[in-house]
Amino acid sequence: MNELFTPQQRNEAPPQRRWPRTSYPAMLTATAAWHVFVLAGWLLAPAAWPWWLAAIVVNHAIFTVAGLLPRTSLLGPNWTHLPAGARNADAIALTIDDGPDPVVTPQVLDLLDAFKVRATFFCIGAKAQRYPELAREIVARGHALENHSQVHVHTFSITFPGALTREIGAAQRTFEALSGERPMFFRAPAGLRNIFLEPVLRKLDLRLAAWTRRGYDTRERDPHVVAHRLLRGLAPRDILLLHDGNAALTIEGKPLILAVLPRVIDAARSQHLRFVTLREARIDD
Numbered sequence: 001m002n003e004l005f006t007p008q009q010r011n012e013a014p015p016q017r018r019w020p021r022t023s024y025p026a027m028l029t030a031t032a033a034w035h036v037f038v039l040a041g042w043l044l045a046p047a048a049w050p051w052w053l054a055a056i057v058v059n060h061a062i063f064t065v066a067g068l069l070p071r072t073s074l075l076g077p078n079w080t081h082l083p084a085g086a087r088n089a090d091a092i093a094l095t096i097d098d099g100p101d102p103v104v105t106p107q108v109l110d111l112l113d114a115f116k117v118r119a120t121f122f123c124i125g126a127k128a129q130r131y132p133e134l135a136r137e138i139v140a141r142g143h144a145l146e147n148h149s150q151v152h153v154h155t156f157s158i159t160f161p162g163a164l165t166r167e168i169g170a171a172q173r174t175f176e177a178l179s180g181e182r183p184m185f186f187r188a189p190a191g192l193r194n195i196f197l198e199p200v201l202r203k204l205d206l207r208l209a210a211w212t213r214r215g216y217d218t219r220e221r222d223p224h225v226v227a228h229r230l231l232r233g234l235a236p237r238d239i240l241l242l243h244d245g246n247a248a249l250t251i252e253g254k255p256l257i258l259a260v261l262p263r264v265i266d267a268a269r270s271q272h273l274r275f276v277t278l279r280e281a282r283i284d285d
Helices: 026-044 046-067 104-115 125-130 132-140 161-179 197-203 223-231 256-270
Strands: 091-099 120-123 144-147 239-243 274-276
Touching (some): 091 104, 091 256, 104 256, 120 132, 125 132, 125 161, 132 144, 132 161, 223 239
Parallel strands (some): 091 120, 091 239, 091 274
């Protein structure tokens, strides 16, 4: 095991604590009030029921659209940039999704070691159980291991609270059992979520993290195109998204992330930016 960082430098989780939280999303309060209003209207004017039904349908449509926007904060707090503050004035975060992958992840870890960069890995619990040594290796090499759900279901955005709690909670238990560290951040599968997610994250003491820019490296085979998407307008406090799981291959058959990472790291350092994990960037309220 190649350890580049001392125990004090690792992303060791602090004692369990409750995150400071804002109030429930305004949209959640607004939709509850809207349902009360519609119910009252229906009781007072039952003959106008088509209009009251349409009002409910429109309300649900708005939430559906909001859930399809990964970077919106309409459904609750959402990290699309690192928090403002002196600590993050020259920092960016590299986040890597959908692993661990038995072929790609070890190569990514070696590459990050070579550049002395720490990243945040949003891993899938079932994959971590399949390759537990990789989950442990991520943490041992100084990176952060965070929650990307247990099985990465495609129906996540239409899942009810009980199932959301079981899915995300199972991943929490998986990662804590494998690494000894409890995840602090959650990223929804494909970034899609719904009205029930924020209360579930509160319950499980997690913060939602999206991204500032992504390369679409699961379907684009040209590393120049992916690097350009990530680096165009790169600025302090950006959160970058790449994939070690489900990574596309270059024309030469190389996992795209391995061709893109050196370009991204070199370009960021030429702008005097440093890489931090989301945990390191955290600024408590």
